[in-house]
Amino acid sequence: MSIDRDKHETEITAAVLLVLIAMRDTLASFGSVSWPAFEASIVKAIEPTLVATFEDSSIDLAQRLKAVKPEQFGGGAKQWANTRAREIARRMRENTEQRVKAARERSTPDTFSNEIEGVFNPSRAKTVAASEVTASITAGERETADDITNKTDGKTLTPRWQTEQDSKVCPICRPLHGLTEDDWPEALRDGPPAHPNCRCELSWKTSILKPEPAGA
Numbered sequence: 001m002s003i004d005r006d007k008h009e010t011e012i013t014a015a016v017l018l019v020l021i022a023m024r025d026t027l028a029s030f031g032s033v034s035w036p037a038f039e040a041s042i043v044k045a046i047e048p049t050l051v052a053t054f055e056d057s058s059i060d061l062a063q064r065l066k067a068v069k070p071e072q073f074g075g076g077a078k079q080w081a082n083t084r085a086r087e088i089a090r091r092m093r094e095n096t097e098q099r100v101k102a103a104r105e106r107s108t109p110d111t112f113s114n115e116i117e118g119v120f121n122p123s124r125a126k127t128v129a130a131s132e133v134t135a136s137i138t139a140g141e142r143e144t145a146d147d148i149t150n151k152t153d154g155k156t157l158t159p160r161w162q163t164e165q166d167s168k169v170c171p172i173c174r175p176l177h178g179l180t181e182d183d184w185p186e187a188l189r190d191g192p193p194a195h196p197n198c199r200c201e202l203s204w205k206t207s208i209l210k211p212e213p214a215g216a
Ligand SMILES: [Zn+2]
Pocket: 163, 173, 192, 193, 194, 195, 198, 199, 200
């Protein structure tokens, strides 16, 4: 994998952080916020980077597999990113709304702004960024693999789970390292991320891929 995932993670972290901070300040000042507006802001904050990451990883894999016209891969990026961004935003809204409600119940008007600090912790933005960049890379690569498989009659491309292989690799991902798709647990059949903050990736067996004939 040779795409710049740090750049994409930084973009999402910054954009989500801005939404969280604005939300926290509005709540602290006025005591209430528009949750549909929060959800829409999260979609806006993450969707463009999901599109870019998906496209980058689709093209990157196509290049590594020596596909003809690699720049034409990644056509499903916008649709995938829109669905994904809406799903993530909905989950963030539900979670945030619940936690704000709980904070309100246990606080007085004087302590409310302190209580919600934790709800809008910057680490939430970083976690979403890491997980969603991983998801975009996986989705982008899978689309390229499917496209190439469809074009090269009878050939298949098999993904293998790759952890970062350092001491931080979590107990969920460690046993998955090196396994091919058929051996992944049912709940993880889409591939990485396996959990929040998962930075695992896929490796693709390229040796079975025959180059397309010239002019194809
Ligand atoms: Zn992982």
